Amino acid sequence: MNKSRIIELTQELASVPDTDTGYAKHYILEDIENELNEKITMPKVFDDFAKHFNLMEQEGEENLDGALAELFKMYMEGGSEYEDLEEYMRTVARFDDAFYADCVNACVYGYEVEE
Known part of the structure; x- marks a missing residue:
């Protein structure tokens, strides 16, 4: 959007x-x-993360809450159990505010996966 x-x-x-x-x-x-x-396009590593929370199925707010809490932890503190996305945030996205916002928006509004 x-x-x-x-x-x-x-x-x-x-x-x-x-x-x-x-x-x-x-x-x-x-x-x-x-x-x-229009849905945001996210990397495969984000899709792997989102699948843990069933975000594409929208099965409940607790899944969304858990995903957002993990994203916040990755972005602010580090040490998330979802190491692949955290590593991507650290090396590729370089803890960019825009990428973090994209992750949050993708969790809330849905996303498409990069090819």
């Missing part, structure tokens, strides 16, 4: 004149919906 793109589309929607027959509004709303439903 690209928030700046959603803001652009919302502003575009607001600028459509009331005399419009609805076509422009329809297409803008469709673009907003597509943007909101």
Whole structure:
């Protein structure tokens, strides 16, 4: 989900004149919906982590809570039992705030796996 793109589309929607027959509004709303439903692409190592919590099945909030707690532990303290993702965070992502935010968003909203 690209928030700046959603803001652009919302502003575009607001600028459509009331005399419009609805076509422009329809297409803008469709673009907003597509943007909101777009899933982030995550590396395979994240998918392996997420499978431990059944995040793709959305089987309960306790799974989400556990995954978010582990991500926070990896990011802030280290020593998580999910060493592969923690190693990825440390070496490839270099504890980047944006990658951490992507992990949280992927847990909450879903994700696709890189090929």
